[in-house]
Structures are given as structure tokens and as C-alpha cells.
Amino acid sequence: MTRFTVNGRPADVDAPPDKPLLWVLREDLGLVGTKYGCGIAACGACTVLVDGQAVRSCVTPVSEVAGKRVSTIEGLAEEGPQAAVAQAVQRAWIEAQVPQCGYCQPGFITAATALLAQNRAPTEAEIEAALTNLCRCGTYPAMRVALRRAVELTQKGQG
């Protein structure tokens, strides 16, 4: 039994300790917003926050998050210290109409939220270093616009 919190609620999961958090979220907890893309930490589709840090949940055994706070796309903007930043990121994402197929987007939005929650004025280089996720549809140009806008909104303190 592994115990942790997901989006502010306690979760008790009866899964093998080496089962990746990604599959625990999707199969055991019914939280399917976090996506599977590669399973080897190469694409970032599975990005979630663990105690506020962006991690790739496909390579994070559930035992590692025992006692920790996990935030997924379902709760990112609802709950936790990053919620206001996540709201700003999501608003900017909608304004810039970033998604195409949308499959990679929860991972990007989560990674962008983690970055902006820790660094309110990231440089272009810092953004590029933090967002190493992959998007096959090529939404990067719109994402750049959204990221600039999200920085603006976070600095103004609006979600």
C-alpha cells in the first residue's frame, strides 16, 4: 500500500511498489489526463508535479512518491501553491490557441507551470532548458507566444 496525496486528496494505492506513477494515476486512480508517450523519460507527455517539481511519471516508481504531494493536470489549477500560476499558463495557452492534437499539452502545461512557479521571469534559454518535452504536431511557435503571455500574466498576478 502506497500513500500519497493527489491534487490535494489522499490516495492509498495497492500496486506493486515499482509500478510507475504514470500507470498508477491512469489505471488505479482513473486520472487519465497524464499521458503515455514513450515510457523512457524522452517525451514529457507524462509530466506531473511531485512536491512542486516537474517529474516524468513514466520512470517514477510509485514507491518514490510515498508521503509526497502529486499534482496532475486535473488538479494543477485547482489546488496547491502553483494553482495561480497554472491558471495563468492555461489562460495564455487558450489565448494563443496552442494545442493541435492536444496529446502532449498536459505535459507541457505542467512543465511550464513548474518553471514559472519557481522563476517568475525566466529567460528564453531557461524556458528552453526547462521545456524539453516533445510535440509531434509542432505547436512550438504558438507555445512561445503563450509562454511570453503566461510570464506577463504571472507577473501581474492574474490567472
Next chain:
Amino acid sequence: MARSLTRRLFLVGSALVGGALVVGGGLAWRRLDGAARHRPATGPGETALTPWFKLTPDNRLVVFVPRQDMGQGILSMLAQIVAEELDFDWARVTAEQAGIHPAYANTIVLADGSPPALRGMMENVAKLIGVQMTGGSTSVRDAWGAMRHAAAAARAVLVEAAAARWQLPASDLAIERGIVRHAASGRAAPLAEFATDAAARALPGSPTPKPPAAWRLLGTSPLRLDIPDKVRGVARFGIDVRPQDTTDTTGGLLYAAVRHIPLVRGELQDVRWPGGKPPPAVLHEVRGRDWLAVIAKSWWEAERALGQAELVAGGASATTVSSARLRAQYRAVLDGEDDPKKLPDLGRPIRRVFNAYGDPDRALAAAAEKARFSADYAVPFLAHVPMEPLNCTARIREGKVDVWVGNQAPTIVQWLAAGVCDVPAEAVTVHTPWLGGGFGRRFDLEVIRQALACAKVTDGRPVQLIWSRREDIQHDAYRPMVAARMTATFDAAGQIALWQHEMVGPSVSKSVMGRMNPMLAGDYPPDVTNAEGAMHLPYRFAHFRCRHAQVDLPVPTGYWRSVGNGYNAFFVETFIDELAQAMKRDPYLLRRELLAEAPRHRAVLEAAVSAARWNAPLPGMGWGRGLALAESFKSIVAMVVDVEVIDQKVHVRRVVSAVDCGRALDPGNVRAQIAGGAIMGLTAALKDAITLEEGRVVQSNLHDYPLMTLAECPHFETVIVNSGAALGGVGEIGVPPAAPALGNAIFAATGKRLREMPFRLT
């Protein structure tokens, strides 16, 4: 498989082998006659005036979209077309996936058969079999005929109904944001109030859609309907399907993982488990011709169990093919080899001339050795790699079959499931969730067959079968390896006299159809997709020939975003740059001169060149600028790429494009599609190849089949040229010019001519 299914699939296949595209006429929606009388199910107080939308009592417009959205924005785009004709307020418009019905057939994708003589027949075929299909960048063009005219007809009867109720002349009424108004009296009422009356009236036979000058929504980019859910993470993809009665993990949904034999072709002969039996997590084993699936309560556990299985491959069809061997045989075919003994992997090539004019043979014979110029090019196999790995959820219960799958042709999914489960088509419900990318990958049916095979052994419990990324990369239906030999001759004045494009590669359509139904793997008509982007060039020469040698490969191939246009633009637009270099001409001016008879292409080229400031100096050493122009899917794109090469490493800095797709109905989405397509083309040019060794694919995941990242992504600018010409496609057209423009830029920066993808500078 039922005989009738075979026949229907054959008709689809014969049509798909075409690939050239035709725009549907204004009366397209009426061609379907009876089918157009279809009305989707409605709730209390709702009215459907056509197959494509309904009005709700609170004056909302719900559009039924019979195409699949894989990121191209088609759901929202088609809703926008309907909303425009009805002058609806965008905030009151929603869209849903339509069910399966012949009324929703994509008549364009089928009617655009290969030889023009067959097109009429294929339109009839499309009507008869009514295939709903998304592909060939046809959705908007098809809807432009059908949905738009149907909406215009509905508008007409709604206004008539209001006029009758108010006893006012219809010509005095106007619709604004979903409200019917009579300006003089100030009377106003929501459109939905007249829906029931309107439904009793006959739709006019030839309605007049609004002229572009009167558009309010089209030509703008309102918030795409799918975007808020995708941003909030609540959009449900195939892999997220949780059939309603299976909210708990113990009683409901089961998961299947699948592993194919290591070879790209061969048979599964045996499965060996350590200790002679599968691990306890495995509830069922299901074997196919070349795959093994295991079912468990968790996909992760199923996948982990598969890791212990040893799949023994063999059989008569087992292949040991390698990319190097294929390359050598391709080269021999270009040199004229026809002897199947010397072409063990390919067999005897079928040689065809797809187009010719002038007198190519004489031009070749007349040209002295030094007045000839020839270069060989090649592209490798490529995988599609949509971000959402292939998956399918199936349930077979009480004679009913449910299939949840991100697909590009629900009608064909329905036929397939009916055939596999031996039930009538009506017993099959196909649910199409959001597609996490398609790019041609989701035409394939194998994952559906596998999921159905699994659902047969679970006593009515639904099964979700997911391919790992490794399976996706190692068992795709690849964009084919193709090699080309480009030849030009010069006349006495030093101008280009002959343009000859010779290439060797497989018929992708034959491979696709052969997998849909092995009974169809026979002789095929010429596959125009092989030569699209090569057989009709906007450039004019005195002598022209486009030749293709079709070979059979032991490797499955498939449609890959932009299909033949993707590699042919690379051959054509690199070669023309080479000629400009040989002729000491500016690559832009030479192209411009050759476009004397193609004013639309010329305008697009000029727009790109001027937006990019073609002649403006580059920032410094190591920079280069390159250009390419390509028509595909009836649209024209010119692209100027700036690169900086530092220590042999290519950095793409800027991509400036101009696009003429007739009219940009949603300019923001056109820009997004051009950038997305270009990124896919640049990624292929810079990074990727699927390599075969000993019958296996070498690459296995995103670490060795990498994709472009945010940091590597260039700055994009896109100019839209609204020529007003017939609508062209948008979803694939960004791909073709990207690789050649990049290669030409690298040449400008380094003097190194890259004739093979992926580009290697060292």
C-alpha cells in the same frame, strides 16, 4: 471476411490508389439523394434540418462533424463553416462527432481516382458505399460542397418560416448572431423558434451560400472548439477510454499489451516463456500471425510480462532485408536493371511513365556530355510517431460490438469489426475519440483486429489494447525508402531543355490495401501518389519526363503526411537549386523565370521572397538562406529557410512561408498547420531514419528516433495569399517545401550539397 466487404474494400482501394484531388460541386450534398434526408437523433425540442446540425430550444447550434480531428482542427473548422451560413454566434456553437451514415461519405477522397476517366465512376462508388474518411487533405473541400450548401439551404427555410409567421417578406429579414431580425419593425426572435416550422418546408435545391464579402466568421480565427478541453486536460483520447460500466479496475476494463516478432515480415512460430508458462499477471494469451498479445488487469503488468516472452519468428515470408541492401538494389534499378535474380528483395520492377511532353529521348541524345547534368537523391524509411501510441478498446457482448479507436475511416472500422465478429454492420458501434496525432498512421487496421481478437476471449469484458512506443516505431507502415535520379540537359543558349525525374519505390496504396485485406494484394492500377509533386510541375521546360519504377518491398509502407509530395519536393526543389548553381543563376530568379505560365505559383514565390527579404544580408559567417516551392493538395507553399551552421551542426533560425490555399478560412489555423508541417519536414531532414538490418528495425524509441524540441524550433512567419482560387488542402502542405528549402540553405552556408535525408554534414 465477407465477400461483399472484400468488394467494397477493393473499390475503396482502387480509388485510394488515385490521390489526385477534385473539388466537389456546389450540389455535392444533394448527390447523395436519399442519404441527404438522414437526420441525426435529437433530444426533446431539438430540430435537425440537415444531416449535419441541429438547433436546440435555447438557440444553440450543434454541428455533427463526420471527420476525425487529429489536431488539424477539422471539428471546429466544419462547425465554423455551418455557423457562418447560419450567422450564428460562435459562443453558442458546439460540435460533436457524427455517427456513421452514407450521408457523411467523403466523396472527394474517393472520387479523386487516378485516371480522370474514372472519377465519375468513383463518385458513384462513393455514393454507393458511403465511406466516411479523413485524409488527403480533403475534409474542408468536401464540406465546402456538402455542409456549406446544406447550411445555406437551412438558412433559407428558417428565414421563410419566420417570414410566414410574421407575415413579412423574407427579403426584409436578416440573421444576426443567431437572431432573426426585421429592421423596420424591430421584431426579433432566436432562429431556433422557427426550427419546427422550417423542418416542414422543402429545402431549396440550389441554395446560395454567402459571398466571401459577407463573411463574419470565416476568414477569422475564433477560439477552436477543442482547445479549452485540451488545455484543461479533460479531452479524452482513445487511450483514455474507460467504458462507462468499468469505473473500477477489478470488474471492468482489461488491458492488452502486444509484441510483434522482431522481423518486419515473417510469422510467429513459437512463444517461449521462462519456466514454460507466462507470469501469473497474464490472464489470457492471444496469438496472431506475427504478434502475441497478453491480457492483464494492468497494461503496465501486461507489458512487463511480455518482456519475458521470447517470440520465435520464421516462416516462408521471413525477411532478412536491410536498408543497405535495398539501397544497392534501388541503385541498380535506376541503372536499368530488370532481372529479378539481381533484385532479390524487390522483384521485377514495373516501369511507368507518369507524364511526358516534348521529345525527351531526342533531347537526351542531342545533348553533349557537358550539356547534361544529373544527380541521385534518396530518402529513408520514416515512422509517423503520433504522440498518442496506437490503441483500441473493444467489447463484444450479447451480439453487439463496441469499438473505441482513434481512426481515419469509421465506416471501414465498422465493416472490419462486423466481418471479424461475424455480426451485421448495424451491430457495431464505432466511437471516435480525439486522435493524438494521425499523419496517416491511423488508417491502419491491425490494432483494431488485435483488440477484437482479445475482446473475443474476455467474456464480454472490454479490453484496451495499447502498443508501446517501441512497437509503434518498429512496426509502423513506413513512409517508403525512395531513390531518384534527376537529369537535365541544356540547350545551345545554356537554358534548361529537358527535365527528367526518374525514381524507384513501392506503391504505398498497394501496401495499405494489402494490409486492409490480404485478398486485395494483387495487381493495382498505377499509384499516382508515387508521382504526386513530380509529374505535373509548375515550371515549364521544352522536354519533360517523369518515370517511376515500382517495386515490391518486404516492408510495410503507408501514407505519411503529404505522401509522395513529401519526397518528390525534396528531389525537384533541390535539383532546381543545383541547376541554378550550375547555370550561375539566382535560385529565386531562375524559378521565377520558369514559372512564366504559372501566375499563382509565381505570386506565392514572390510573396515569400519579399517577406523574407531574400536579398538582405545574413547576420554573419556560417549562415545561409534557401528557398523551395511546392504545390500539394491544390495549395501552393513557398518557403525561405535561414540556417546557421556552427561546428557542422545545423541550427534552423527562421522559416518564412507564403501560402495560397485559395482562401484561408481560418488564417490562424493555416499558420499553425504550415508551421506544424514544416517542423515535421525539418525533423525528417535533420534527424530521422528508420534503418533495417537483418530484417529488423534498428530504432526503438524517441531516443534514437528523435523529434524537434522547442529549443531547436525556428522562428516562423507565414504570409497568406488569398488568391480566391478553389480551396486547397491545408493539413499536409507545410511538409513538402521544408526539407529542400533547408538543404538549399545549408548549401548556401557551407557549399555542401545534401542529396540524402537525413542530412549529414560530416
